[in-house]
Amino acid sequence: NSVFIDCTADENVAAMYGEILSKYVSIVTANKIACSSDYTYYQKLKSIAGEKGVKLMYETTVGAGLPIIKTISDLVLSGDKILKIEAVLSGTMNFIFNEIGPEMPLSNAIRKAREIGYSEPDPRVDLSGTDVVRKILILAREAGYPIEKDEVTVNRFLPDKCFEGDLNDFYKKVKEYDTEFEQKRKELVKQNKKWRFFATLDQGKARVELLTIGPDHPSFNLEGSNNIILFTTNRYHELPMVIKGYGAGAEVTAAGIFADLMRVVNI
Amino acid sequence: NSVFIDCTADENVAAMYGEILSKYVSIVTANKIACSSDYTYYQKLKSIAGEKGVKLMYETTVGAGLPIIKTISDLVLSGDKILKIEAVLSGTMNFIFNEIGPEMPLSNAIRKAREIGYSEPDPRVDLSGTDVVRKILILAREAGYPIEKDEVTVNRFLPDKCFEGDLNDFYKKVKEYDTEFEQKRKELVKQNKKWRFFATLDQGKARVELLTIGPDHPSFNLEGSNNIILFTTNRYHELPMVIKGYGAGAEVTAAGIFADLMRVVNI
Numbered sequence: 437n438s439v440f441i442d443c444t445a446d447e448n449v450a451a452m453y454g455e456i457l458s459k460y461v462s463i464v465t466a467n468k469i470a471c472s473s474d475y476t477y478y479q480k481l482k483s484i485a486g487e488k489g490v491k492l493m494y495e496t497t498v499g500a501g502l503p504i505i506k507t508i509s510d511l512v513l514s515g516d517k518i519l520k521i522e523a524v525l526s527g528t529m530n531f532i533f534n535e536i537g538p539e540m541p542l543s544n545a546i547r548k549a550r551e552i553g554y555s556e557p558d559p560r561v562d563l564s565g566t567d568v569v570r571k572i573l574i575l576a577r578e579a580g581y582p583i584e585k586d587e588v589t590v591n592r593f594l595p596d597k598c599f600e601g602d603l604n605d606f607y608k609k610v611k612e613y614d615t616e617f618e619q620k621r622k623e624l625v626k627q628n629k630k631w632r633f634f635a636t637l638d639q640g641k642a643r644v645e646l647l648t649i650g651p652d653h654p655s656f657n658l659e660g661s662n663n664i665i666l667f668t669t670n671r672y673h674e675l676p677m678v679i680k681g682y683g684a685g686a687e688v689t690a691a692g693i694f695a696d697l698m699r700v701v702n703i
Numbered sequence: 704n705s706v707f708i709d710c711t712a713d714e715n716v717a718a719m720y721g722e723i724l725s726k727y728v729s730i731v732t733a734n735k736i737a738c739s740s741d742y743t744y745y746q747k748l749k750s751i752a753g754e755k756g757v758k759l760m761y762e763t764t765v766g767a768g769l770p771i772i773k774t775i776s777d778l779v780l781s782g783d784k785i786l787k788i789e790a791v792l793s794g795t796m797n798f799i800f801n802e803i804g805p806e807m808p809l810s811n812a813i814r815k816a817r818e819i820g821y822s823e824p825d826p827r828v829d830l831s832g833t834d835v836v837r838k839i840l841i842l843a844r845e846a847g848y849p850i851e852k853d854e855v856t857v858n859r860f861l862p863d864k865c866f867e868g869d870l871n872d873f874y875k876k877v878k879e880y881d882t883e884f885e886q887k888r889k890e891l892v893k894q895n896k897k898w899r900f901f902a903t904l905d906q907g908k909a910r911v912e913l914l915t916i917g918p919d920h921p922s923f924n925l926e927g928s929n930n931i932i933l934f935t936t937n938r939y940h941e942l943p944m945v946i947k948g949y950g951a952g953a954e955v956t957a958a959g960i961f962a963d964l965m966r967v968v969n970i
Binding site: 506657 | 768769770773774777778780781782783919921924926927929938939941942943944945946947948949954955958959961962965966
């Protein structure tokens with residue numbers, strides 16, 4: 437009853453999963469790479485785990501310790517159909533859009549997220565949507581939709597030129613958009629609306645985009661770097677099921693890893 | 704690998720669990736009686752299941768198919784400590800307090816809940832808090848607090864005399880409070896507040912009561928007969944983890960039973 441625990445974000449480690457599972461070793465991972473790679477690799481890992489009677493656990497890849505993946509898995513296992521997922525899955529992005537204001541232009545909010553350690557070393561991994569695309573892919577596949585990365589529509593809210601060049605270039609370029617963002621933000625405040633960086637799965641199509649929402653939306657009061665996930669299913673239809681809480685951070689991720697491990701061991 | 708499924712609310716069936724588990728048969732149950740009975744019986748069932756290597760699953764006893772009990776269990780298993788639970792666990796009561804208004808006095812809202820099939824045949828089982836007491840007991844125990852039923856403080860919002868006599872008496876008596884409730888309700892509307900029937904576990908003490916909450920509270924927009932549960936733990940501290948959704952109904956309960964069954968079978 438051996439378990440391999442992957443707390444890296446390393447591609448090379450993710451590439452070893454097939455071999456590890458083949459040797460009757462379960463895997464508990466917080467690394468999103470394997471489950472958001474080519475669908476065929478993902479499927480192969482699932483089938484090796486099934487054949488060998490070992491587990492591949494990745495609850496912490498989305499929302500850290502929040503019970504998201506096992507909830508989808510339980511719904512699907514019990515014959516429900518996931519019709520729609522609407523989610524704020526990036527604590528970093530939620531933090532940035534909660535922080536910006538008259539005294540805190542976009543570029544400073546991004547720097548702050550980096551300084552606190554919320555964002556990746558290169559915050560463009562968060563800002564470009566790459567991280568959220570991986571997460572919605574993992575959820576979509578868990579829900580039974582065999583989606584590939586390039587099928588996810590990403591609407592970036594910063595022009596492409598911000599994502600070229602090095603990090604110093606980036607901070608210089610993004611500063612150019614501070615005024616424009618502050619103007620838009622003031623408009624939103626007048627309308628009592630807020631920005632949220634959403635991942636959506638709807639009718640089998642996934643997209644990632646910056647949306648504006650009003651006070652009636654459950655994500656309006658999404659504090660700090662919290663995550664929120666809304667599931668609309670055949671059974672949770674008129675009103676979706678909602679899960680909300682810290683979706684990142686060393687402590688809650690470690691706890692989620694440990695819970696996954698206990699579930700493997702308990703069997 | 705046999706499983707006994709209990710979809711009754713029967714005391715006699717619940718009394719058989721010890722014997723069933725002893726015979727190496729797992730139990731999946733929506734019946735709250737066993738897990739909210741004497742703590743010693745609850746503990747005995749858990750230890751028999753452990754000894755015999757079978758499962759006792761009761762996710763649907765609280766919040767139907769919502770992932771509540773397994774979330775607590777995972778948190779505790781991974782070394783977290785549940786500091787506080789705040790929950791609206793009665794779909795019936797939430798429905799009633801969402802329905803009452805100028806055209807719908809309390810007594811009519813109770814009748815409507817009964818007619819739609821939301822309440823027990825005798826709605827006093829819901830109104831007295833009996834059902835919610837059972838639920839908070841189950842959650843408290845899962846969180847590691849060995850609480851007994853008579854240690855739960857219940858603040859009823861109707862006088863004792865309403866709970867004496869037969870059902871016809873009850874409907875007559877409760878009508879006397881319609882005017883008083885409508886006055887209070889109008890007051891609340893002025894203050895932009897709402898009633899919610901809450902179960903709370905705080906510092907090891909459990910209580911059930913009617914509270915008034917403002918628009919900042921996550922339960923303010925708790926529609927229809929939905930449930931909501933807030934967990935404050937060592938790790939989810941500044942901001943609690945929140946789970947919200949349909950917490951009752953044949954379909955979501957059946958789905959939860961089936962998910963529990965799949966979890967037993969999968970092992």
